[in-house]
Amino acid sequence: xxxxxxxxxxxxxxxxxxxxxxxxxxxxxxxxxxxxxxxxxxxxxxxxxxxxxxxxxxxxxxxxxxxxxxxxxxxxxxxxxxxxxxxxxxxxxxxxxxxxxxxxxxxxxxxxxxxxxxxxxxxxxxxxxxxxxxxxxxxxxxxxxxxxxxxxxxxxxxxxxxxxxxxxxxxxxxxxxxxxxxxxxxxxxxxxxxxxxxxxxxxxxxxxxxxxxxxxxxxxxxxxxxxxxxxxxxxxxxxxxxxxxxxxxxxxxxxxxxxxxxxxxxxxxxxxxxxxxxxxxxxxxxxxxxxxxxxxxxxxxxxxxxxxxxxxxxxxxxxxxxxxxxxxxxxxxxxxxxxxxxxxxxxxxxxxxxxxxxxxxxxxxxxxxxxxxxxxxxxxxxxxxxxxxxxxxxxxxxxxxxxxxxxxxxxxxxxxxxxxxxxxxxxxxxxxxxxxxxxxxxxxxxxxxxxxx
Numbered sequence: 001x002x003x004x005x006x007x008x009x010x011x012x013x014x015x016x017x018x019x020x021x022x023x024x025x026x027x028x029x030x031x032x033x034x035x036x037x038x039x040x041x042x043x044x045x046x047x048x049x050x051x052x053x054x055x056x057x058x059x060x061x062x063x064x065x066x067x068x069x070x071x072x073x074x075x076x077x078x079x080x081x082x083x084x085x086x087x088x089x090x091x092x093x094x095x096x097x098x099x100x101x102x103x104x105x106x107x108x109x110x111x112x113x114x115x116x117x118x119x120x121x122x123x124x125x126x127x128x129x130x131x132x133x134x135x136x137x138x139x140x141x142x143x144x145x146x147x148x149x150x151x152x153x154x155x156x157x158x159x160x161x162x163x164x165x166x167x168x169x170x171x172x173x174x175x176x177x178x179x180x181x182x183x184x185x186x187x188x189x190x191x192x193x194x195x196x197x198x199x200x201x202x203x204x205x206x207x208x209x210x211x212x213x214x215x216x217x218x219x220x221x222x223x224x225x226x227x228x229x230x231x232x233x234x235x236x237x238x239x240x241x242x243x244x245x246x247x248x249x250x251x252x253x254x255x256x257x258x259x260x261x262x263x264x265x266x267x268x269x270x271x272x273x274x275x276x277x278x279x280x281x282x283x284x285x286x287x288x289x290x291x292x293x294x295x296x297x298x299x300x301x302x303x304x305x306x307x308x309x310x311x312x313x314x315x316x317x318x319x320x321x322x323x324x325x326x327x328x329x330x331x332x333x334x335x336x337x338x339x340x341x342x343x344x345x346x347x348x349x350x351x352x353x354x355x356x357x358x359x360x361x362x363x364x365x366x367x368x369x370x371x372x373x374x375x376x377x378x379x380x381x382x383x384x385x386x387x388x389x390x391x392x393x394x395x396x397x398x399x400x401x402x403x404x405x406x407x408x409x410x411x412x413x414x415x416x417x418x419x420x421x422x423x424x425x426x427x428x429x430x431x432x433x434x435x436x437x438x439x440x441x442x443x444x445x446x447x448x449x450x451x452x453x
Contacts, residue, residue, distance in 0.1 A: 030126040036119045036193060039186040039223070043092075044230035046116055048237055051088030055081065055237065059244050069252060069271035074294065077245035081238050092116045101137045110139035115184055122196070131200035141178060143200050148174060151210035157182040187223050190214060236304070243304035246294050253291035254321045257284035261328040281329065288325050316346035320355060332363050343372075350376040350386060357389055358441050366393050382414040384430050385438060392445045 058080055062068055073080075094100060096116035104113050121135040131143045141159065148160035159178040182190055191214050198204055256272040260280040263269065275283040295318070298305045308314055319342035327335040339356040346352060353376045360369035370393050376386045387407045394400045411430075412418075421427045 031132065032124040032126050032129070034122045034124060036122065036185065036189055037117055038115060038119050038184040039189070039226070041223075041226035041230040042115070042184040043117060044234060045226075046092045046114065047085060047088045048230070048233050049088070050091050051081075051084040051237060054087045054091070055084040055241060058084065059248070062248055063251075066268045066271075069256070069268060070274075072249060073245040073252070074242075074249040077241045078238065080245070081241040084237070084241075085234075098138070105138065108137070110137055111178075112137035115181065119184060119189075120180070120193075124196075131196045136178060136180065139178065143197075145177070146197065146201055146204065148205040148207075149194065149197055149210055150207045151182070151213060153209070155183050156180065157210070187214075239302050239304045242299055242302055243308050246298065246305060247308065250291040250294055250318070251321070253287040253294075254325045257287040257325045258328055260284045260287075284325070284329060288322075288329065291322075312345045316342040316352060319345065320352055323355070323359070327359060332359060335359050336363065350380055350383070354385060354389065354438065357386075358437070361393065361441075361445065369393060381410060382430070384411070384432055385434060387411075388442060389438075392442055 062073065092114065093116060095114045096112050096118065101108070101110070101112045119136075122131060123133040123135075124130065125132055133140055133142045135141075145161045145163040146159055147162050148158075150158040150160055152158060157180040158176045159180065160174045161177050162174055163177075164175050165173065182193070185193065194206070194210065194214060198206065256269070259266055259269040260272055261284050264273075264280060272283060272287065275286055277283040277286055309318070319338045323335040323338035323342065326332075326338065336356065336359050339352060339359055342352040343356055353372050357369040357372045357376075360366070360372065370390065373386050373390045373393075377383070377390070380386070391400055391403055391407075394403055415430055416428050419427065
């Protein structure tokens with residue numbers, strides 16, 4: 001049989017170690033074992049490709065937990081990226097290992113799940129250096145069975161053989177016994193491999209695309225571009241690491257400031273009580289200033305940071321977060337200005353508009369608050385929350401009753417439909433999200449209580 005599932009069955013003690021570059025020889029059989037390794041750019045692409053989800057997992061852990069609040073993610077993001085790369089490298093080695101290759105044998109037919117450092121193992125004749133056999137993962141193929149090398153349009157090298165189907169004729173196609181992603185080798189490695197095939201098997205058919213590739217000066221440029229691309233994606237990992245660390249650091253600062261001003265007994269607030277300041281308000285102000293320093297003075301070469309904050313939704317979220325912190329610090333005018341900016345950045349929903357109306361009402365500018373709510377209701381006729389806000393601004397029972405009747409008529413038309421509904425129990429509800437700030441504001445406003453900071 002010309003294909004063997006286990007590697008080097010005749011000489012198992014001579015199997016080269018992972019990543020070996022030196023040859024191993026068997027003096028009794030006259031066989032030299034050698035290994036072709038992948039190029040540096042492929043190894044970098046694979047490592048960084050696995051490091052991306054690793055870093056994403058770390059970011060999600062940080063976003064969903066508070067144990068790290070005593071740290072500064074912005075200052076340790078290079079370490080986080082380096083750790084992600086190290087884990088990516090270890091995972092790549094594991095996925096390319098013999099253990100995983102054996103585990104996926106029935107899916108990959110003995111080929112490794114991924115290629116990382118080792119490409120293929122070569123068995124050479126010690127006397128004339130002719131290629132006797134080669135192994136990819138646990139798939140071993142005798143050179144005597146290889147009849148054709150065919151480079152596909154996508155750059156995959158197909159090893160073809162007539163060993164099963166017999167001599168070529170119109171009724172039987174040649175069999176593809178192995179597919180090699182030859183681009184994972186550098187140009188010298190590709191030429192060396194193909195020349196070994198040709199030297200070891202006189203009359204071997206090589207298609208024109210493969211010959212042109214090896215002789216083309218463009219391929220050498222492609223190798224250089226691959227190295228540049230590897231450097232770019234590595235920089236991109238660190239760039240995204242910086243941008244996301246800056247974002248989560250700003251979130252931490254605003255969360256800490258609001259904790260100090262709203263719920264100092266919360267266990268998470270302990271991480272911020274160590275800030276050297278005269279009182280909690282001063283500590284909250286320092287946290288706000290730290291966030292503003294990051295926002296106003298980002299790393300100039302960070303493309304990811306610019307892309308993140310050029311997004312309108314991110315701008316609106318940051319403005320809303322800053323506005324809430326300033327409101328808790330007692331700076332209502334600045335809060336209103338930021339909420340107006342958030343409304344312009346994200347005009348589709350009405351969460352920011354509700355927040356703006358709330359701040360305007362607390363300031364005492366009910367006329368502007370009513371105008372904001374009217375604008376919301378013009379775009380969203382089937383919502384309840386803005387209507388309740390609007391009702392709370394009306395003074396006088398008669399006017400409130402009139403407004404209530406108008407609202408119910410519109411909701412009957414837009415949402416509820418005629419009632420009673422048939423079949424019974426088929427009434428249409430309003431599904432809407434109410435936040436604690438909404439309930440607290442409305443309850444206090446309707447009861448005539450002072451707004452809580």
